[in-house]
């Protein structure tokens with residue numbers, strides 16, 4: 001391609017702009033800027049020619065020809081950069097405002113969320129003001145925008161890096177920016193950044209944007225996203241998935257895990273449908289939440305500076321998009337039976353060269369990771385049950401207030417931790433993981449055994465709860481004297497007594 005820039009042309013480009021250069025700008029920087037601005041690969045050869053095709057003349061009396069040439073190039077680059085960045089800014093601001101508006105529209109009532117919107121809008125205003133200064137004010141020096149996201153660069157220790165590959169990883173001891181560094185590490189470590197030529201800065205910006213688009217729900221929050229992705233990463237190693245799957249499949253598995261609950265409002269599909277929310281109306285009651293998570297994911301990819309797939313050709317992008325959508329939609333628990341049955345039919349004659357088989361396996365894998373908390377050690381898993389119950393109670397309280405049907409397992413009057421977990425572990429988790437075990441026997445010790453132990457532990461806890469309830473009846477009937485203070489030790493004494 002040739003770009004013709006000439007101050008005496010009938011239609012000069014940005015004729016009236018003053019550009020101030022830094023003498024310290026290296027030719028490399030200028031070239032890179034020029035290429036970025038023009039949307040060309042970085043290794044493009046750049047030369048300046050006049051309208052006759054001759055190289056731009058350089059005054060031989062000038063002491064430093066090279067510097068002059070460099071300055072001309074810089075000027076051209078800055079002009080392109082200016083045009084490019086204003087458009088980029090416009091798109092970005094429009095997208096973000098649309099997202100905020102949509103959020104206000106979807107949420108309606110909750111005060112916290114409105115507060116969050118306010119602060120988001122305030123941030124946006126401040127950001128625009130600051131960009132205005134650096135890019136739109138002609139009197140100031142134009143500074144190239146090298147906005148590496150502001151989360152500190154954590155140096156992950158060798159110990160952390162090793163632990164990150166195990167399901168026993170303690171997911172509670174990390175701040176959001178540490179989790180971001182871990183996620184970033186996974187994309188590098190799996191060779192995804194290298195194999196797909198992902199811009200490492202875009203990867204950072206994308207992850208930051210992912211973080212910003214998870215809400216602070218008790219359960220469906222950024223830490224849950226991290227857990228699901230970390231479990232996926234562990235399973236990739238444990239099951240040697242890189243030997244069985246293409247790197248495209250690995251990229252799809254990881255990316256779907258990262259995006260799978262984006263902008264989750266904290267109320268499940270049944271609530272959305274019964275309350276006839278905007279989401280349910282938009283998606284005709286068909287997996288409204290999962291459709292939304294997926295749409296938000298691809299709204300994020302549509303922003304140039306967060307698009308880790310920007311180097312992909314149209315065909316490759318289409319494949320990644322389709323694969324990611326399929327996996328995110330598979331996380332709707334309403335489809336659990338359907339998906340598991342389909343996998344059971346394939347597992348005994350599983351064929352890694354059959355695309356349908358592979359897709360089905362990927363769907364089961366993301367499902368496993370999504371509900372894998374009980375695979376983790378008890379100290380890590382148990383707090384998640386409290387988080388889930390808190391989110392359930394938030395929903396059931398709202399359902400009661402709005403006169404909608406309430407599920408007993410979400411009702412704070414009826415549910416306990418053991419009752420919430422036993423059925424789920426016995427009838428959902430163990431059967432699914434045992435089916436996957438047929439294909440990957442190595443998950444038995446690391447994943448299935450902890451599930452069995454957790455089931456046994458919750459069954460014991462339930463027996464204690466039941467015994468306590470019986471004792472309460474005798475106490476109320478005056479047959480038995482009350483315990484002073486109900487502590488764990490007391491509970492055990494009671495079971496022994498019974």
Ligand SMILES: *[C@@H]1O[C@H](CO)[C@@H](O)[C@H](O)[C@H]1NC(C)=O
Pocket residue numbers: 041043044045
């Ligand atoms: C530029 O780099 C790409 C790969 O990054 C390569 O395919 C292409 O041939 C290179 N072009 C030149 C002119 O070196």
Ligand SMILES: *[C@@H]1O[C@H](CO)[C@@H](O)[C@H](O)[C@H]1NC(C)=O
Pocket residue numbers: 129132133136137
């Ligand atoms: C931003 O730029 C516009 C026009 O370029 C100007 O009118 C406005 O005052 C600027 N705002 C700030 C905060 O600098």
Ligand SMILES: *[C@@H]1O[C@H](CO)[C@@H](O)[C@H](O)[C@H]1NC(C)=O
Pocket residue numbers: 268269270271333334399405406407410
């Ligand atoms: C969603 O909430 C409803 C109660 O409104 C409950 O019946 C249903 O089982 C819940 N779904 C899931 C997947 O938890």
Ligand SMILES: [Zn+2]
Pocket residue numbers: 224228260261331370
């Ligand atoms: Zn989830």
